[in-house]
Amino acid sequence: MIKYLIKRAIFMIPLLLGITVICFFVMRLAPGSPTDLQTQMNPKASTEMKERLMSMYELDKPIHVQYWSWLKKLGRGDLGTSFSSDHRKVADKILERLPITIIINFLSLIIIIAVAVPIGVLSAVHQDSLFDKVTAVLVFIGFAVPTFWLALLMMIFFGIHLGWLPISGLRSLNYEYLSVWGQLADLVKHLILPVFISAFGGLAGLSRYMRANMLEVIRQDYILTARAKGLSERQVIYKHALRNALLPAITILGLSIPGLIGGSVIFETIFAIPGMGQLFYLSVMARDYPTVMGILLIGAILTLVGNLIADLSYALADPRIRIS
């Protein structure tokens, strides 16, 4: 087991290196430089000042030299310093925002599983029933709805029309004056819409997948055996069939992580949530190379770790699979 983990971790390194090379070169080869934004706005900025900025950011060196120096810093656990006016460490900037993004994504993963698995199972068990048909239509629409549009509609309906939920940020203005429970309730209220929107994209995929798995499993011989030996329908479905249908779904969850992380750019921007996605959007707009590189790297690591966890839990859940 430990040997397998080490092997997988070692395999991740060239993959990550490949990712950083692609990101780095694509970004630097694009026309325009971060110093443009800082000097063009400022009429007092001279060419000389621009050159000084360029050499401060090491942008005047050949690109492979820049990459090597970035990589060397990374080896020391240093993601560099942000180009933005606060000149803070990239690692600090990301770390203070990462928990929010991870919490929201984690909550939405729980919702996805809690809603999509029962829907998938029920529509498979009652194949071609009204429930199955209605969910099939909903799932199909779910695949096609632009989540940012759904977010807008929900903001209009729940936030403005009904006035039930706040539509931006994580805290109300009077947050400081609330009791502990009041603060918690405030936070939950702010999280409802973002978490729902973030979960929405994954719901359709997983419930359809669960339905297909379940349909396949209930045709297997061991289900026939379970029925033949007189087990109740409940036991057959929820004990024998569900367990086996859940297995492949674990992999799908692992694979859905990049989508969730990518989606956080959209919903964090819409709902003005100070998470990693919003930081990414702001850094990209400001051409803050080190921060963008840092977030791309973290995103890739989260994706790879997600895949690894999916593989491991798959092996743990299914005794037929032996990892070595």
Place this chain on the structure above:
Amino acid sequence: MGFWKMFYKNKLALTGCGIVILLFVVSLLAPVLAPYDPGAIDLKNVLAPPSGEHWFGTDQLGRDVLSRMIWGARISLKVGFVATGLAILIGMILGAVAGFYGGWIDAVIMRFVDVMLCFPAFFLILAVIAFLEPSIWNIMIVIGLTGWMGVTRLVRADFVSLRERDFVRAARAIGANDARIIFMHILPNALASILVAATLGIAGAILTESALSFLGIGVQPPTPSWGNILTAGKDNIDIAWWLSLYPGLAILITVVGYNLLGEGIRDASDPRLKR
């Protein structure tokens, strides 16, 4: 049952086909169909709610939303086709080469696919687009360049299963070269799955374009696109619901149309795949 017969019997697929054809017609006839000039500013009539004159209301500059949506259909059609065409072209060539030759070529290409799939795709698109000048051409190219991995896997799988078949051996026996075998003999057998991937890919590309335009780094105003009308909807969220509702509905219906068509083609071309 033949392909067309299966397809005609599938009501959902026909609905999808109808939606797609309708979109084509609207895009082609945009200058005729649009009741107003999509760029005509009317400052006396700013953010007017839907009425008999302006069915879908007006935006923050008094422009007619319906006219802008009709012209926006052109943009999404163009982005969908060009971006997906590029993705299919890259995916088809890489997948064919990887599946046909196998060995280290296959290993290199498929590892590259793995690397590309590790990115949160939207992150990558956002990064590249923002560093390039945002323009419709750049969007199409970037969406295409980040969307070919699925097609590569698909085509490779088809090639791996087909390359040992008798008709390939026969072609080789009569002296056909590799390129001829790949493009004339094997590829036609993989066309159905490529067509399905392309149709579903167009839907995805349209969704991505609208998200990028919504974030302000896609199609730039004053060119109308469904995504950038929604940006105006967000800016005026407390007063003008019509700016948010209608363009999103257009995106939804379009994507549903392409998805229905794609699944219809899949079911008709290979009944075994029917779920």
